[in-house]
Amino acid sequence: MEYTLKNIEDWNIKIEQIAKSFGLDYYEQEFEFVGYKDMLAYEAYLGMPSRYPHWSFGKAYEKSSTIYKYNLSGLPYEMVINSDPCIAYLMKENTLLLQILTIAHVYGHNDFFKNNRLFKEGTRASYTVEMFKAHADAVRRYINDPSIGYQKVERILDAAHAIKLQASRVIGEIRVSDEELKEKIIEDYVNSNQRKSIIEPYEEKKIMDLNKIPLEPEEDILLFIVKYGNLQEWEKNLLEIVRQETAYFIPQIETKIMNEGWASFWHYNTLKKLNLKDELYLEFIKRHNDVIAPGIGSINPYFIGFKIFSFLYEKYGIEKIFEVRKLDRDESFIRRYLTEDLCRELNLFKYAKEADKYVIKDVADKSGWINIRNTLSSSCGMGSVPVIKVVDMSSYDKSLIIEHVYDGRELNATYAEQTLKYIYELWGHRVVLKTKDEEGDINIICDEKDKIIRRRE
Known part of the structure; x- marks a missing residue:
C-alpha cells in the first residue's frame, strides 16, 4: 500500500498517544527515512551517523551487502540509536504496515534506553552523537597527520578492537586508581594496628604488596595499557576512544533479549489498539510472526x-x-x-x-x-x-601476566593466540596468559611479535 510522509506523521501521532497511555516514558523521538543502501551502511557502523574510519566497518558493509544482494537475508526494518533525542532510521522500501509496526517498535526501544538501569548508569544519551562525531574527527586528524598516518592508526585500532570487550563487567562503576586503593589499604592497616586485637595476617601482606601492579586484578585491559604501557599520547587517545565507544555498546550487548522482547511486546499491543483495516491487520499478524519466529x-x-x-x-x-x-x-x-x-x-x-x-x-x-x-x-x-584479568606486571622487565577466569569453558586456542599477539603489539613486552583445559593448567606466552609458546605447568 502506498503512503506519503503525511500518512506516516499521522500514524506516528496515533502510536505516540497509545504509547503514552501504556505508561511508556521515552526521549523525544526523531525519525529519518533512508534507502536500503544507507541502511546497509548504518548497520555496518552500528547505527552511528558519524564514526571513525576503519577497515572492519567496510568489511561488515560488504558482507551485509552481498548477503542482501543474493537474498540470503533481509535488512532490519528499523535502526534505533540510544541518544537524546532518540534517532531512528526507517527504510523507505518498507510497506505502510511495516512503517507503522516499526514506529511502534521504536517507542519500545526508546523507553528501554531511557529507563533500564544499565543504560541510565552506563551511558550519557544526551552526549551520544557528539561523542561519536568527536571521536571520528580525532581519528581523522591522526590519519591526516604526516607524522602518524593511516597505517600507524590502523595498527593501534586493530589491536584495540581485538581486546575491546575485555572490559569492566560492572556498569557505571566508579573506578578506583591504584593510588587511591593504596591509600585506603594503608589507612585500613593503621586503623587495624590501633586495634591490635583484630589485626589479621592478611593486613601484613597488604602492606608488603603495595608496590605490586596492579594491586587487585584488572579486567579492563585497555585501561591498564593506557595507564602503564609505553605509548605515545595519540596512541593512548585511540585506546580511550575504543574504550568509550565499547562502554556505550556494552549495555546493548547485555540486554539484547530484553530490549528486543520489550520493543516487540509493545509494538504487538500497540497495533492491536490501532483499529487497522483488514488488509493491514493481516499483514501485521504475518510481520509480527516473522519477527518473533x-x-x-x-x-x-x-x-x-x-x-x-x-x-x-x-x-x-x-x-x-x-x-x-x-x-x-x-x-x-x-x-x-x-x-x-x-x-x-x-x-x-x-x-x-x-x-x-x-x-x-x-x-x-x-x-x-x-x-x-x-x-x-x-x-x-x-x-x-571470556573473562581475562591482568594479575601482575614484573617490575624487572615489564612482563605482563594475564589470567583467564576458567568456568569450565575452554578458550578457543586460535583466537586466544591471535589476541595475545595484539596485546603484545600494544604492550611491547612479554605477555603470559594463564588458562586451563581438561588436562590442567597452561601458559600461553608471547615474547616477540608473531611468536607463541604453549607450556603446561
Whole structure:
C-alpha cells in the first residue's frame, strides 16, 4: 500500500498517544527515512551517523551487502540509536504496515534506553552523537597527520578492537586508581594496628604488596595499557576512544533479549489498539510472526524476550514488567523468569560437541530445563566473552601476566593466540596468559611479535 510522509506523521501521532497511555516514558523521538543502501551502511557502523574510519566497518558493509544482494537475508526494518533525542532510521522500501509496526517498535526501544538501569548508569544519551562525531574527527586528524598516518592508526585500532570487550563487567562503576586503593589499604592497616586485637595476617601482606601492579586484578585491559604501557599520547587517545565507544555498546550487548522482547511486546499491543483495516491487520499478524519466529539451531532474542514479557504481564501485571525492564539484564532476566513451562513451550534444548559431531545434551523436561536455563543465562550478553584479568606486571622487565577466569569453558586456542599477539603489539613486552583445559593448567606466552609458546605447568 502506498503512503506519503503525511500518512506516516499521522500514524506516528496515533502510536505516540497509545504509547503514552501504556505508561511508556521515552526521549523525544526523531525519525529519518533512508534507502536500503544507507541502511546497509548504518548497520555496518552500528547505527552511528558519524564514526571513525576503519577497515572492519567496510568489511561488515560488504558482507551485509552481498548477503542482501543474493537474498540470503533481509535488512532490519528499523535502526534505533540510544541518544537524546532518540534517532531512528526507517527504510523507505518498507510497506505502510511495516512503517507503522516499526514506529511502534521504536517507542519500545526508546523507553528501554531511557529507563533500564544499565543504560541510565552506563551511558550519557544526551552526549551520544557528539561523542561519536568527536571521536571520528580525532581519528581523522591522526590519519591526516604526516607524522602518524593511516597505517600507524590502523595498527593501534586493530589491536584495540581485538581486546575491546575485555572490559569492566560492572556498569557505571566508579573506578578506583591504584593510588587511591593504596591509600585506603594503608589507612585500613593503621586503623587495624590501633586495634591490635583484630589485626589479621592478611593486613601484613597488604602492606608488603603495595608496590605490586596492579594491586587487585584488572579486567579492563585497555585501561591498564593506557595507564602503564609505553605509548605515545595519540596512541593512548585511540585506546580511550575504543574504550568509550565499547562502554556505550556494552549495555546493548547485555540486554539484547530484553530490549528486543520489550520493543516487540509493545509494538504487538500497540497495533492491536490501532483499529487497522483488514488488509493491514493481516499483514501485521504475518510481520509480527516473522519477527518473533523461533530460530532454527539458534536463539531469536525477539522470540525469547517477547514470550517472557508476555508471560510476566499475564501472570503479574503491568507494574511487574516495568520493574523488570528497569532492573534486569539478560542474564538475570533469563535466570529468574525462564520457567519450565516456558522452556517447554519455546522448545528449547541444549547441545554440545562430542568427538566430531554435535549431540543433544538436554531437552526441556523436568530433568533438563534447569540446565538449559542456566546455560542460556550464563552465555548471553557479556557471558559469551571470556573473562581475562591482568594479575601482575614484573617490575624487572615489564612482563605482563594475564589470567583467564576458567568456568569450565575452554578458550578457543586460535583466537586466544591471535589476541595475545595484539596485546603484545600494544604492550611491547612479554605477555603470559594463564588458562586451563581438561588436562590442567597452561601458559600461553608471547615474547616477540608473531611468536607463541604453549607450556603446561
